[in-house]
Amino acid sequence: MAICARNIAPLSLCPPYRETTKPNYVPVMSSLLSTKAVIFGICKSQIQLPVLATANVDESGTVEVKQDKPRFKWAEIGPNITKSQQQAISELPPKMTNRCKTLVTQIICSSYLLQNASLSDLLSSWVRIMKPRRTDWLSVLKQLKNMEHPLYLEVAKHALVEESFEANVRDYTKVIYCYGKQTQLQDAETTLLDMKKRGFVVDQVTLTTMIDMYSKAGNLNQAEETFEELKLLAHPWIKEHMVQ
Secondary structure (H helix, E strand, O other): OOOOHHHOOOHHHOOOOOOOOOOOOHHHHHHHHHHEEEEEEEOOOOOOOEEEEEEEEOOOOOEEEEEOOOOOOOOOOOOOOOHHHHHHHHOOOOOOOHHHHHHHHHHHOHHHHOOOOOHHHHHHHHHHHHOOOHHHHHHHHHHHHHOOOOOHHHHHHHHOOOHHHOOOHHHHHHHHHHHHHOOOHHHHHHHHHHHHHOOOOOOHHHHHHHHHHHHHHOOHHHHHHHHHHHHHHHOHHHHHHHHO
C-alpha cells in the first residue's frame, strides 16, 4: 500500500510539545484575603465567647476594624450561690411557667451571674430565646415585687421598651410612682419624657403621681406647674378659652 508523502509535514515544522501546567491561585487568594480578613479572638469574660472582627482596607490604606458584640450566654446555676438564694429559688410559685422561673432564678443569682454582663443583656437574651408574652412579664414583675428584690424597678423600666411587654400608660405610671417613692425625681421625669416620646397621652393618674412626688420632695413650683397642667387636662374648655 503506497503512502503519499506530500500530506505529511516535516518534523521540524510541527509545533514543539509543551507540558500542560495547572494555574496557580495562591497569589490571587492571598491578595483577596489581605484586603478583607476575618479574625477570630477570645473575649475575656466569664463565659469565653468567640468574638468576630472584620478588618477592611480602603484605597487610602486606612484599616477599619469592626468588632461584633458577643451574644450573652446564660451560666448554669452551680454550688457557688448562697443559701438565701437557694431558699428564694425553692419558694418560687409552682404554677409559674418555666420561662419565668428561668429568668427569676437568674435575677435572684444576679450577684454571681452578672459580674461580667449587664441586666439588660440578660433580659434581652431572655426575650430572644424564650419569646415571652405580656403575661410572662407581669408574672416576673409580680414575683420580684413580692420578694422586694432590688432589681425590680430596673426590670420594670427595661420591660417598657420591649415589644413583647406591650406597655401602656398605666405601666409607665407604676414605674414613675416607684421612682417617686424612692425620691429619684430625675429618673421619674426621664420616664415621663420617654412616655411622651413614644406617643402615649399623659392622663390624670400620671399627673397626680407627679404632683405627689414633687410635693413630697419639696419642689412646690414643679408641683404647682403640674397641677395647672392637670386642670387643663380635666377641663379642656379652659385651654380653649385661653387660646381664644
